[in-house]
Amino acid sequence: NAGVTQTPKFQVLKTGQSMTLQCAQDMNHEYMSWYRQDPGMGLRLIHYSVGAGITDQGEVPNGYNVSRSTTEDFPLRLLSAAPSQTSVYFCASSMEGGEVGWGKTEAFFGQGTRLTVV
Amino acid sequence: GEDVEQSLFLSVREGDSSVINCTYTDSSSTYLYWYKQEPGAGLQLLTYIFSNMDMKQDQRLTVLLNKKDKHLSLRIADTQTGDSAIYFCAESLPTSGTYKYIFGTGTRLKVLA
Numbered sequence: 001n002a003g004v005t006q007t008p009k010f011q012v013l014k015t016g017q018s019m020t021l022q023c024a025q026d027m028n029h030e031y032m033s034w035y036r037q038d039p040g041m042g043l044r045l046i047h048y049s050v051g052a053g054i055t056d057q058g059e060v061p062n063g064y065n066v067s068r069s070t071t072e073d074f075p076l077r078l079l080s081a082a083p084s085q086t087s088v089y090f091c092a093s094s095m096e097g098g099e100v101g102w103g104k105t106e107a108f109f110g111q112g113t114r115l116t117v118v
Numbered sequence: 119g120e121d122v123e124q125s126l127f128l129s130v131r132e133g134d135s136s137v138i139n140c141t142y143t144d145s146s147s148t149y150l151y152w153y154k155q156e157p158g159a160g161l162q163l164l165t166y167i168f169s170n171m172d173m174k175q176d177q178r179l180t181v182l183l184n185k186k187d188k189h190l191s192l193r194i195a196d197t198q199t200g201d202s203a204i205y206f207c208a209e210s211l212p213t214s215g216t217y218k219y220i221f222g223t224g225t226r227l228k229v230l231a
Binding site for chain 1: 122124126151153158159160161162163166206208218219220221222223224
């Protein structure tokens, strides 16, 4: 199994450009999420999805869009890149157990995308 | 509110024990987790504890949970240079029929030879 695959690994954008970060998982997980990691701030949730066709905002959604047309893919779109969006972005997936607290809900992470906006 | 806090740095000598601490504010968490992030990589689950337990041991790792004080700790016995990494505490919180993860800021562990 490939697990969670993110592309690209590195990207440099100019202010105002748009781009899509790709995330795909082959574990048939219902739950997928995007985080950004900034020094001293841990991981902050941008958007998440509990299944195909269903998305919701996390803690820092502004400037980002997501869609979930299939179980496997969860792309993150930057609409108009800003220097404040310079960060490392992680996609994660996990089994959605239905009843909260069912089972161990381990999150599987991609390798990350290092984005610099100049 | 939902907040998970950790100290940012910890430095220990090889062979000593490391203790990484975490405090959280939301008591409705179902599971609490410790993830490890090695340089240039994503996070990997190290261990987890169900919220109605107070201790879990897994080889060199010991997790202690004090629900009253909302305090979680990870003890690594006989710390090795390969343990140098960032360690994240996380909790899963029920929300609107599903759950979400809240991560701490991460503790960078440096192991000195």
